[in-house]
Amino acid sequence: MLPANIEIRDHLAHLIAEYNSGKVERFASGRLPSERELVEQFSSTRITVRDALSKLEAEGLIYRSNRRGWFVAPSRLVYDPSSRVNFYLLAAQQNKIPATQLLSQRCIKGPIEARDALGLGAKEKLIELVRVRSLNGRPVLFETIYLPEKRFPKLNKARLEGSLTTLMEEEYAVNISYEDNRIRVSAVYDQVAERLSLIKGAPCLEVTRIRYEGDQQAFEYDKEFWIHSAIELSIPSK
Template identity: 40%
Template sequence: MSQPQYKTIVDHIKNQIDVGTLTVQDKLPSERQLSDQFDASRITAREALLQLEKEGIIYRLNRRGWFVSPTRLTYDPTSPATFNEIIKQQQRTGTTTPLSTELSEAPSEVAQVMGLSEGSPVYLIRRLRCVDERPILLEHIYVDANLCPGLLKHDFSQSLTGIFKEHYQKGVTRTDVTMYPTSLDAEDASSLHVSPGSPCLEIRRCRFTEENQVLEYDLEFWRHDAVELKLSFEHQ
């Protein structure tokens, strides 16, 4: 019994990657090119590409096409290591791009998490983080403005942890982490170059000072196909 036509396209692309004809970050043929090559409909070609995306083998960038995925970034969300340290340990290249910064009033949910009154002054910093030139993580970071006056004058392409330590003499002694799968709204999806509604892993990180004050509340949106979580612990 012959296999579905989309599976023939899937197997062909997988084989090209296996033999090295296609390598990491190479651009794949378009849906139209694949449909012509395999005498298939564009719907069938799209089904094949979506299956490869689901398996984490390829990824797409809006208005740019489909590309061969790099190896997933291995990430332990409970580790105190910074993003840049994690990237360096895995011999990858990372960049951080600030998207927007503002002084605003804490929304009710954010205020509750940070132990502030609703409307208290907070800094909101949005950053895009890339690994090997691929956007994989979008951050929405809330910082208590009373703890870090003048924060917005700093360069947020650099480590925020380093800024806290160097300029405000504040370190983090405890971090609470919550994780769950969700989907991206239109604005966040655009920043990560995916379609609205695309799946992602949301990690909410609340970081405390030694005085037990919430210094930073970080909402992280990770591309689901770019990261793998790995946690280790000792048994008592």
């Protein structure tokens, strides 16, 4: 006999598979029953139910929305890091609704790794942009972007909640020639976890990106934290 948490996990996983296939309308708007309702349904304890839900979350089958409950995770955004397709275009191609929230912007000296990657002089400053990006209303990406101030003058007056790639191409004549993407499994804490509605220490996909223009001149340094259940990497061989 399986442990109670595994039985609950397996039962809910089966219902989620049926919901995703369109066979049955098990959940209203993709929302799972509350933890209290699940406790009653399975004659179990809240600890056992939460453990089952945590397993489903770790597998990317469900996600938690603060103060709203648990929801069936939608299909993942398929993403090729080598393609250089901007977030808005990629989402539109996959019938998803993208949005961006600008949390802060400032001009600072910046972290040493960003300064070194962009080849800044001792007195040069960086523009730091902190943003959260969403798909269909669900926050899926927390990003911090560093740009050389002298390369992007008056950027603070531009609309920074849309596609930064398009803005740089149209307003600053940026022609992306190359990207260096470093991808690893990491964890989120503090502001990142809060903004993505994750518990502290939750796993994520961390992407460090350096963009180049012209003759390999670095112009952008990014640090991204993706919710692992929201993204699928697809890298075709060339």
